[in-house]
Amino acid sequence: xxxxxxxxQMTQLDxxxxxxxxxxxxxxxxxxxxxxxxGVKQYGVGSYLNSPFAGGPIGxxxxxxxxxxxxxxxxxxxxxxxxxxxxxxIIYGLDSxxxxxxxxxxVIFPHNIAAAATFNPxxxxxxxxxxxARDTRLSGISWQFAPVLGIGVNPLWSRxxxxxxxxxxxxxxxGTQIVSxxxxxxxxxxxxxxxxxxHFLGYPDPKSGKDRTDAWIGQRQxxxxxxxxxxxxxxxxxxxxxxxxxxxxxxxxxxxxxxxGYLRRRVGFGGVAVTDYQDIEKLVFDYHLVETxxxxxxxxxxxxxxxxxxPLDYTFPEDVYxxxxxxxxxxSRIDESVTRILQMKENLGLFGSNYLPDPNNVLLNSIGxxxxxxxxxxxxxxxxxxxxxxxxxxxxxxNLNKVVITGPAANSRGVLSGGWSIHWQGAEDDEFIxxxxxxxxxxxxxxxxxxxxxxxxxxxxxxxxxxxKESRDADVVILCLGEAPEAEVEGNINDLTLSAPQIELYxxxxxxxxxxxxxxxxxxxxxxxxxxxxxxxxxxxxxxxxGGKAIAKILFGDVNPSGKLPFTYPATTNDVGVSYYxxxxxxxxxxYPFGHGLSYSQFSYxxxxxxxIWNITNNQYLTVSVDVSxxxxxxxxxxxxxxxxxxxxxxxxxxxxxxKFERVYLPNNLPKTLSWNxxxxxxxxxxxxxxxAIESGTFMISVGDQSKTFELVM
Numbered sequence: 001x002x003x004x005x006x007x008x009q010m011t012q013l014d015x016x017x018x019x020x021x022x023x024x025x026x027x028x029x030x031x032x033x034x035x036x037x038x039g040v041k042q043y044g045v046g047s048y049l050n051s052p053f054a055g056g057p058i059g060x061x062x063x064x065x066x067x068x069x070x071x072x073x074x075x076x077x078x079x080x081x082x083x084x085x086x087x088x089x090i091i092y093g094l095d096s097x098x099x100x101x102x103x104x105x106x107v108i109f110p111h112n113i114a115a116a117a118t119f120n121p122x123x124x125x126x127x128x129x130x131x132x133a134r135d136t137r138l139s140g141i142s143w144q145f146a147p148v149l150g151i152g153v154n155p156l157w158s159r160x161x162x163x164x165x166x167x168x169x170x171x172x173x174x175g176t177q178i179v180s181x182x183x184x185x186x187x188x189x190x191x192x193x194x195x196x197x198x199h200f201l202g203y204p205d206p207k208s209g210k211d212r213t214d215a216w217i218g219q220r221q222x223x224x225x226x227x228x229x230x231x232x233x234x235x236x237x238x239x240x241x242x243x244x245x246x247x248x249x250x251x252x253x254x255x256x257x258x259x260x261g262y263l264r265r266r267v268g269f270g271g272v273a274v275t276d277y278q279d280i281e282k283l284v285f286d287y288h289l290v291e292t293x294x295x296x297x298x299x300x301x302x303x304x305x306x307x308x309x310x311p312l313d314y315t316f317p318e319d320v321y322x323x324x325x326x327x328x329x330x331x332s333r334i335d336e337s338v339t340r341i342l343q344m345k346e347n348l349g350l351f352g353s354n355y356l357p358d359p360n361n362v363l364l365n366s367i368g369x370x371x372x373x374x375x376x377x378x379x380x381x382x383x384x385x386x387x388x389x390x391x392x393x394x395x396x397x398x399n400l401n402k403v404v405i406t407g408p409a410a411n412s413r414g415v416l417s418g419g420w421s422i423h424w425q426g427a428e429d430d431e432f433i434x435x436x437x438x439x440x441x442x443x444x445x446x447x448x449x450x451x452x453x454x455x456x457x458x459x460x461x462x463x464x465x466x467x468x469k470e471s472r473d474a475d476v477v478i479l480c481l482g483e484a485p486e487a488e489v490e491g492n493i494n495d496l497t498l499s500a501p502q503i504e505l506y507x508x509x510x511x512x513x514x515x516x517x518x519x520x521x522x523x524x525x526x527x528x529x530x531x532x533x534x535x536x537x538x539x540x541x542x543x544x545x546x547g548g549k550a551i552a553k554i555l556f557g558d559v560n561p562s563g564k565l566p567f568t569y570p571a572t573t574n575d576v577g578v579s580y581y582x583x584x585x586x587x588x589x590x591x592y593p594f595g596h597g598l599s600y601s602q603f604s605y606x607x608x609x610x611x612x613i614w615n616i617t618n619n620q621y622l623t624v625s626v627d628v629s630x631x632x633x634x635x636x637x638x639x640x641x642x643x644x645x646x647x648x649x650x651x652x653x654x655x656x657x658x659x660k661f662e663r664v665y666l667p668n669n670l671p672k673t674l675s676w677n678x679x680x681x682x683x684x685x686x687x688x689x690x691x692x693a694i695e696s697g698t699f700m701i702s703v704g705d706q707s708k709t710f711e712l713v714m
Contacts, residue, residue: 001044001086001088001338002044002085002086003321003324003331003334004042004043004044004317004321005044005084005085005086005088006044006331006334006335006338007043007044007316007317007320007321007324007334008040008043008044008045008046008317009044009046009047009088009307009337009338009341009342010046010306010307010308010316010317010320010334010337010338010341011043011044011045011046011047011307011308011310011314011316011317012045012046012047012048012049012093012274012307012308012309012310012311013039013045013047013048013049013310013311013312014048014049014050014310014311014312015048015049015050015051015052016050016052016312017035017039017311017312018031018032018035018036018039018048018076019031019032019052020032024058026059027058027059027060027061028058028059029052029053029058029061029064029072031072031075031076031079033079036076036079036080036083037079037083039314040079040080040083040084040090041083041084041085042314043314043317043318044084044085044086044088044317045090045317046088046090046091046341047090047091047092047093047143047307047341048076048090048092048093049092049093049094049143049145049309049311050093050094050095050311051063051064051094051102051423052064052072053102053104053422053423054102054423054424055423055424056423056425057423057431062104062422062423062427062431063102063103063104063422063423064102064103064104064139065103065104065105066103066105066106066135066138066139066364066367067359067364068104069103069139069140069141069357070139070140070357070359071359072140073092073139073140073141073356073357074140074356074357074359076090076092077089077090077092077140077355077356078356081355088342088345089345089350089351089355090350091142091143091194091341091344091345091348091350092140092141092142092143093141093143093144093145093196094136094141094143094144094145095145095146095420096132096133096135096136096141096144096145096146096193097111097112097128097145097146097147097148097162097420098110098111098112098115098128098132098420098421098544099127099128099131099132099135099376099544100131100132100135100136100139100367101420101421101422102422103135103136103139103367104422104433105367105368105433106135106139106367106368106372107131107135107367107368107369107372107373107375107376108376108417108421108422108432108544108545109124109127109128109131109132109375109376109379109544110376110379110380110383110541110542110543110544110547111161111162111418111420111523111541111542111544112128112147112148112161112162112163112164112174113152113160113161113162113163113164113165113523113524113541113542113566113567114161114379114380114383114384114540114541114542114543114544115127115128115164115174115379115383116163116164116165116170116171116174116383116566117165117382117383117384117385117539117541117563117564117565117566117597118379118382118383118562118563118663119170119564119566119639119641119661119663120379120382120663121173121174121177121178122177123375123378123379123382124174124177124178124379125174125177125178125180125181126181126375127372127375127376127379128146128147128178129147129177129178129179129180129181129182130181130182130184131372131375132144132146132182133181133182133183133184133191133192133193133195134191134192134363134366134367135367136193137189137190137191137192137193137357138190138191138357138358138361138363138364138367139357139367140356140357141193142193142194142348142350142354143193143194143196143239143348144182144193144194144195144196145196145198145241146178146182146195146196146198147174147175147178147179147182147195147197147198147233148162148163148164148198148199149164149171149175149197149198149229149230149233150163150171150198150199150201150202150203150204150226150229150243151163151164151165151166151167151168151171151204151225151226151229152164152165152166152204152524152566152567153166153204153205153225153577153579154204154205154206154209154576154577155496155524155525155567155570155576155577156208156209156210156493156496156524156576156577157204157205157206157209157210157211157524158210158211158486158487158488158489158490158491158492158493158523158524159203159204159211159487159488159491160204160523160524160567161418161419161522161523161524161541161542162420163204164566165565165566165567165594166566166567166568166579166580166594167566167579167580167581167594167658168224168225168226168228168229169228169657169658169659169661170566170658170661171228171229172228172229172232172233173661175197175229175230175232175233176232176233176236178195179195179197179233179236179237180236182194182195183195183236183237183238187238187347187348187349188347188348188349188352188354189349189354190354190357190358190361190363191363193348194237194238194239194344194347194348195236195237195238195239196237196238196239196240196241196274197230197233197234197237197239197240197241198240198241198242198276199241199242199243199244199276200230200240200241200242200243200252200258200259200262200263200273201222201226201227201230201243201247201252201258201262201263202215202217202222202226202243202245202247202252203215203243203244203245203252205217205226205577206245209492209493210489210492211244211245211488211489211491211492212244212245212282212286212488212489213245213246214245214246214247214248214249215245215246215247215248216247216248217247217248219690220651220686220688220690222247223686223690224685224686225581227262227266227267230267231266231267234263234267234269234271235267235268235269237271238271238272238344238347238348239271239272239273239274239344240263240269240271240272240273240274241273241274241275241276242259242273242274242275242276242279242305243258243276244276244277244279244282246287251279251282251283251287251289253275253279253280253282253283253300253303253305254283254287254289254296254299254300254303255303256302256303256304258303259273259303259304259305260303260304263304264304270340271340271344272306272307272337272340272341272344273304273305273306273307274305274306274307274308274309275300275305275307275308275309276309277309277311278309278310278311278312279309280293280296280297280300280305280308280310280316281293281296281310281315283296283299283300284296292319293315293316293319294315294319294322294323297316297319297320297323298323298328298329301320301329301333301334301337302329302333305337306336306337306340306341307337307341320334368433373434373546376544376546377546377549377550380540380543380544380546380547380550380551381550381553381554381559382562382563382637382663383541383543383563384538384539384540384541384543384550384551384554384559384561384563385538385539385541385561385563385564385565385596385597386536386537386538386539386554386561386563386597386598386599387537387538387539387565387569387592387596387597387598388532388534388535388536388537388598389536389598390535390536391535393476393515393517393535393536394517394536394538394554394555394557394600395554395555395556395557395600396476396517396555396556396557397556398445398446398447398556399447399448400446400448400475400476401448401449401475402448402449402450402451402473402474402475403442403446403448403449403450403451403474403475403476403477403478404450404451404452404467404470404471404474404476404477404478404514405438405439405442405450405451405452405477405478405480406452406453406454406455406467406471406477406478406479406480406505406509407454407455407456407479407480407481407502407505407519408454408455408456408457408458408480408481408482408484408502409438409480409481409482409519409521410437410438410439410452410454410478410480410519411429411437411438411439411440411452411454412429412437413429413432413435413436413437413545413547413548414426414427414428414429414431414432414485415482415484415485415521416435416437416438416521416540416542416543416544416545416547416548417432417485417542417544417545417547418485418486418523418542419485419486419487419488419491419523420487421485421544421545424487424488425485425486425487425490426484426485426486426487427485432545434545434546435544435545435546435547435548436545436546436547436548436549436552437548438478438480438519438521438547438548438551438552439452439548440548440549441548441549441550441551441552441553442478442548442551442552442555444549444552445552445555445556448475451470451471451474453466453467453470455467455505456501456502456504456505457501458482458483458484458499458501458502459499459501460501461501461504461505464504464505464508467505467508467509468508468509468511468512471509471512471514472512472514474514475514475515476514476515476516476517477509477512477514477515477516477517478517478519478555479505479506479509479516479517479518479519479531479534480519480521481498481502481505481506481518481519481520481521481531482498482520482521482522482523482526483499483521483522483523483524483526485523486523491523495573496524496525496526496527496570496573496576497526497527497529497573498526498527498528498529498531502531503529503530503531506518506530506531506534507530510530510533515535515536516534516535516536517534517535517536517537517538517555518531518534518536518537518538519538519540519551520537520538520539520540521540521541521542521543521547522539522540522541522542523542525567525568525569525570527570527571527572527573528591532571532591538551538554538555538561539563539565539569557600560599560600560601560634560635560636560637561597561598561599561600562597562599562636562637562638562639562663563597563639564595564596564597564639564641565592565593565594565595565596565597566594567579567594568580568588568590568592568593568594569590569591569592569593569596570590570591571589571590571591572589575588575589575590578590579594580593580594580595580655580656581654581655581656581657581658582654582655583652583653583654583655584652584653584655585652586655594658595639595641595658597639599636599637599638600634600636601630601632601634601635601636601638601666602630602631602632602634603628603629603630603631603636603638603666603704604628604629604631604704605626605627605628605629605703605704605705605706606626606627606629606671606706607625607626607627607671607673608624608625608626608701608703608706608707608708609624609625609626610622610624610701610708610709610710611623611710612710612711613710613711613713614710614711614712614713615713615714616680616694616712616713616714617713617714620679620680621677621678621679622677622678622710623675623676623677623678624642624675624676624678624701625673625674625675625676626640626642626673626674626703626704626706627671627672627673627674628640628664628666628671628672628674628704629666629669629670629671629672630666630667630668630669631669633668633669635665635666635667635668636665636666637663637664637665637666638663638664638666639661639662639663640661640662640663640664640674640703640704641658641660641661641703642658642659642660642661642676642701642702642703643656643657643658643659643701643702643703644656644657644659644678644682644683644699644700644701644702645657645699645700645702646683646685646695646697646699647697647698647699647700647709648697648698649685649695649697650687650688650695651685651686651687651688653685656700656702659676659678659682660676660678660682662674680694683699683712694712694714695712695714696711696712696713696714697711697712698710698711698712699711699712
C-alpha cells in the first residue's frame with residue numbers, strides 16, 4: 001500500500017459527497033461515479049457513512065428500502081474496488097441506534113431510555129442488537145454505530161434519550177448484551193455488524209447541558225461512574241466513537257490521556273477509534289485549540305484517533321500526507337491505525353464473499369416482519385412507567401361515555417419515535433409504515449364518543465377554548481404532552497420545563513372537575529410544573545411508532561405497567577443532575593426517584609437474608625436473598641432492585657448503588673425467592689489514589705422496603 005492509500009483507510013466521508021447533484025434536484029438519489037472515482041483513486045478513501053435521506057425526504061421518497069440500499073451499496077462497493085489502486089474494500093457505516101432506523105421498512109424500536117425502563121437487557125438486546133444488526137447488514141452496511149454507553153446524568157442534554165439512564169450498572173448490562181448481539185459469534189456473515197461503543201468518554205454530562213460542550217468531571221468520578229460501561233463492553237466490540245465534547249477544557253479528540261491512557265492502556269482496547277462528525281476540524285473552529293486543520297489532525301492522531309469522520313472534504317487525507325512528508329508524523333503511527341482498520345474489515349469478511357450484500361438472501365423477508373413489530377410492542381409495553389395513579393383511576397373502563405384526547409403528542413408517530421427515526425431529526429407522521437398514534441390506540445378500545453383536538457403545538461397555542469368546552473362533560477381527559485423530535489445540537493434547550501403552551505393547556509383543563517390522565521412522550525424528563533398535579537401520569541418515553549397501541553393497552557388494563565424510571569425525575573429546574581447515587585450531604589427533592597414505577601398489582605417484600613459478617617478472605621461471594629409477593633392477586637411483573645450502601649468510607653460514599661436487578665413475574669399470592677451472589681466488585685470504589693479498592697466496615701443491603709447490614713472483614 002502506498003502512503004496515500006494508508007491514509008485513505010483512515011478517512012471516512014459522508015455519502016452526500018457521492019450523490020449526483022443534478023439528480024438530487026429532480027428528487028432522485030444516484031451515485032456520482034466521478035466523485036467516487038476521485039475519492040478512491042486520488043485519496044484511497046476507505047469508508048463512507050450515512051443515509052442520503054438523513055436530512056429529510058428526497059422528492060417523494062423518505063428512505064432506501066433494503067433492496068434499494070443493496071443496489072446502492074453494491075454499485076458503490078464494486079466501483080470503489082474497480083477504481084482503487086490496490087482493490088481494498090470499502091466499509092460503510094450507519095447510525096442504527098434503535099433498530100435499522102435508516103432502512104425504510106425495518107422496524108423501529110423504542111429508544112434506549114425507554115428500553116432501559118424495562119430492566120430487561122436480553123429482550124432489548126434481541127431488538128437493538130440482533131435484529132438491528134441483521135437488518136443493517138442485510139441491506140449492505142456492515143458497521144453499526146451503536147450502542148451509546150454514556151450514562152444520562154444531565155437531563156438538559158439533547159442526547160439523553162440515547163442513553164440507558166443514569167446508572168452505570170444498568171448501562172453496563174444493556175451495553176454488553178447489545179454489543180454481543182450486534183457482533184454475534186461470527187462477524188463474517190450476512191447478519192452481523194461491527195459494533196461501535198460510543199461516545200468515549202464523559203459525553204453525557206456537559207456543564208451547560210448543551211451538546212458538544214465542556215464537561216467538568218473529576219478523574220475519580222470518571223473512573224467510578226463513566227468508564228465502567230465502556231470497560232465492560234469494549235472488549236466485545238470492534239470499534240468506539242469518541243466524545244465530541246471536551247472535559248475540563250480539553251477536547252477529548254485531542255486527549256492522549258483518554259484516547260491512549262484510558263482507552264488503550266487502562267481498558268486494553270485494540271479496535272478502531274473513529275471520530276464523530278467533523279470533530280477534528282472542530283478542534284479549530286469550535287475549540288480554538290490550533291489554527292489549522294493540519295495541526296488538528298496531528299494532535300488527534302497523536303492522541304489516538306484511527307479514523308476521521310471528516311466528513312465533507314479531503315482536507316484530512318491531504319493534511320496527514322503532508323505531515324508524514326514533513327516528518328511531523330511517522331508512517332509507523334499510520335500503520336498502527338491502518339492495521340486496526342484492515343483487521344476490522346477482515347473480521348467482517350469484506351475481503352471475501354461477504355463484501356457485497358446478497359439481494360436474494362431469504363432473510364430479507366424478515367425485515368419489518370410481524371414478529372419484529374411484536375417485539376417492538378413488547379419492549380414498549382414493558383418500558384411504559386406509571387408514575388402516578390391517584391384514586392386508582394387507571395385502568396380505564398372501555399364503556400366511558402365521552403373521552404377527550406388532546407395535546408401535541410396525541411396523534412403523531414413521529415413524536416412517539418423521536419430523533420434518529422427515518423431521518424436524523426425524526427420524521428413526519430405520514431412517513432411511517434404502520435404503527436399507531438396514541439389517538440389510534442385509544443380509539444380501538446372505546447365505544448363511546450371521542451373528541452380529539454391538538455389544542456396546542458409544542459410551541460404555539462392553537463385552540464384551547466374548544467378543548468375546554470368539549471371537556472366539560474367528558475368522563476376523562478387524556479392529555480398527551482412532551483417534546484418534538486430532535487437530535488444533537490438541534491435539540492439544545494435553555495429550560496427543562498414543559499413548553500408554555502402545554503402548561504397553559506393543562507392549567508385551563510385543570511379548572512374543570514374532570515380527571516386528567518397525563519401521557520408524557522419525552523426524550524428527557526421535562527419539569528412538569530402544575531401538570532404534576534394530574535390525576536394519573538404515564539411516562540411513555542420515546543416508545544417508537546407502535547407506541548400508541550402499547551400506551552392504550554396500559555391505560556385499559558390489557559397490560560399491567562411494569563416499567564421503572566432509569567433516571568431521577570426532577571421536580572424543579574434548579575434540582576437537576578443529582579443522580580440517586582449522590583453523597584449523603586446532597587440536598588435534593590426529585591419529583592420521582594430512580595427506580596420508581598407503579599403497577600396495578602401490589603407487591604410486598606419480606607424475609608431479606610443477609611449474613612452478618614462477610615469475611616472476604618474465606619468467602620469470595622456473599623449470598624443475599626429476598627422474598628417478593630403479589631398481594632392483590634392481579635398478575636404482574638415486578639422489577640426488583642437491590643442496592644448496597646457503604647455507610648462509612650475514606651472517600652465520601654454514595655447513599656446507595658444499584659448492584660443487582662431482576663424482572664420477575666408474579667401471577668398470584670405465592671412468594672418468590674430471589675437470590676444473588678455479591679462479589680468484591682459490588683463493594684469496591686475508586687479511592688483517593690484513583691485505584692479500585694475495598695475497605696472493611698459496615699454495609700447495608702436494601703431491596704424494596706427491606707434493609708439489613710453486614711460487616712465486611714478483610
